[in-house]
Amino acid sequence: MTSPELWQKWSAARVWAAHHAPYLASALLSLHPVMITDAAADLRRFPTDQRWHVYVGAEELARQTVPEVGFWLIHQVTHLLREHARRYPGMSAPEEQRTWNLAADAEINDDLTARPPDATTPARLGLPDGCTAEQYWHALQETRDTPGDCGSGCDGLPRAWDHDLPGLSPTAARLTALDTARRIRERLNAQDDVPAGWLRWAGEVLEPAVSWRRHLSAKVRHGLAQAAGRVDYTYRRPSRRAAALPGVVLPSLRRPLPSVTVLIDTSGSITEAMLAQALAEVTGVLRAVGIGRRLLAVITCDARAYRPQNIGRVSDVRLDGGGGTDLRAGFAAALARRPPPDLIIALTDGRTPWPHRPPATRVIVALLDATGQAPEWAETVQVEGAS
Numbered sequence: 001m002t003s004p005e006l007w008q009k010w011s012a013a014r015v016w017a018a019h020h021a022p023y024l025a026s027a028l029l030s031l032h033p034v035m036i037t038d039a040a041a042d043l044r045r046f047p048t049d050q051r052w053h054v055y056v057g058a059e060e061l062a063r064q065t066v067p068e069v070g071f072w073l074i075h076q077v078t079h080l081l082r083e084h085a086r087r088y089p090g091m092s093a094p095e096e097q098r099t100w101n102l103a104a105d106a107e108i109n110d111d112l113t114a115r116p117p118d119a120t121t122p123a124r125l126g127l128p129d130g131c132t133a134e135q136y137w138h139a140l141q142e143t144r145d146t147p148g149d150c151g152s153g154c155d156g157l158p159r160a161w162d163h164d165l166p167g168l169s170p171t172a173a174r175l176t177a178l179d180t181a182r183r184i185r186e187r188l189n190a191q192d193d194v195p196a197g198w199l200r201w202a203g204e205v206l207e208p209a210v211s212w213r214r215h216l217s218a219k220v221r222h223g224l225a226q227a228a229g230r231v232d233y234t235y236r237r238p239s240r241r242a243a244a245l246p247g248v249v250l251p252s253l254r255r256p257l258p259s260v261t262v263l264i265d266t267s268g269s270i271t272e273a274m275l276a277q278a279l280a281e282v283t284g285v286l287r288a289v290g291i292g293r294r295l296l297a298v299i300t301c302d303a304r305a306y307r308p309q310n311i312g313r314v315s316d317v318r319l320d321g322g323g324g325t326d327l328r329a330g331f332a333a334a335l336a337r338r339p340p341p342d343l344i345i346a347l348t349d350g351r352t353p354w355p356h357r358p359p360a361t362r363v364i365v366a367l368l369d370a371t372g373q374a375p376e377w378a379e380t381v382q383v384e385g386a387s
Helices: 004-020 022-029 058-063 066-081 094-109 133-139 170-190 196-206 211-228 240-244 272-288 327-335
Strands: 032-036 053-057 232-238 251-254 260-265 296-301 343-348 362-367 379-382
Touching: 004 022, 004 058, 004 066, 022 066, 022 170, 053 058, 066 094, 066 170, 094 133, 170 196, 170 272, 211 272, 211 362, 211 379, 260 272, 260 327, 272 343, 296 327, 327 343
Parallel strands: 032 053, 260 296, 260 343, 343 362, 362 379
Antiparallel strands: 232 251
C-alpha cells in the first residue's frame, strides 16, 4: 500500500511538470499511474506503455526529488506523443532496444531543461543537437552506453511489469497529440518559449493545413452564427428603453448561445484515424467560439445510438460501437434531446441510410470517405486525407 505522502509527492511532481511545460499539461493529465511492487523491475525512469500507463515504484518515488520525478514525467509523455514505439526500427534484440532508447532519449532531452545527471543527451553521446531519433539510431550502432528503461512506450516491446488495464485508446492518444500540438502553437503566439523540437513536432502533427479544415471551420462558424442570430424577449433583464417609459416594464432581447450535438459514426468501416482527425477539428472550432461542456453533446452511433456524452476534453470521448451503420438512429437521438440542438455535426464515411426528411435543425456532414454519400439537405465538407 502506497502512503498518502508518496501520492502527494506524485501529484506535486505532475504539477511541477505542467508548470515547466504548460503546453504538455493535458497530456500529463492523461497519464495513468500504476504502482509496481516488483523489486527487480527497472523503474528509475517511471516507464510507460502504449496505453499511457506510467509504472511507479514506491522506492523510486521516495528516493527521487519532486523535480526529478517531474522531469521523467515530461520525458515519458514525450515518448508517447512522438510515437517512438511506432517508429522503433529494430527487432526484439536487447542491444537494439537499448540503442533505440538512447536515440529516442537524445531526441527528447536536447529540448528539456533541469535534467537529472543520468539523463541521456546528444552531447553525452558525442552527437549534435536537433536530430531525430532515427538519425541518432544510425549513428549509435556501435555504442555500449546503457540507458535506463523507458518501457514499451518507447519501443512497443512488452515488459514484465506491463499491466493489461484500461488506458488511452489509439484514438484518444491521437486526440491528445492534436490538442497538445494546438497548445504549442497557441503558446508560441503568446510567448516565444517553446523549444525548437516541439515546434517541429507540432508542425508535423498539424500540417499540411489543407483546405478542408478552413472549409469545415467556416461551415461550423456560419451555422453557429445563424443559430445565435435567433433572439427572444426576456424579463430577466430590464430593457434599455425602460427609462423612456416610467412605470412600464419592457422586456429586453436575449441572444442565446446555440447548443451543438456532434454525431459520430462508430461503425466498423470507420478508422480511428478518421475520427481523431475530424473530431479534433470540430471540437477545436467549437471551443474557439465558446461552445463548452454545457452546450456540447457527443452521440456515438453504429446501428443504434449510444448515451449522449458531455465532454471536457476531446480525449474524454468514449467511442462506443463498431457494428453496422444507421445514422438515422443517431439523428433521432439528437433530436429527442430537450431542448433539441441548434446544430448537428455528423462525422461519417457516408455509408449509411439517411433520414428521408431534413431535420428541423441545421446539419453539417463531415464526410470522411470520398466514396461516401451525404444527403442534399445537409451542408457537406469532404475531409481530405482521413481515409
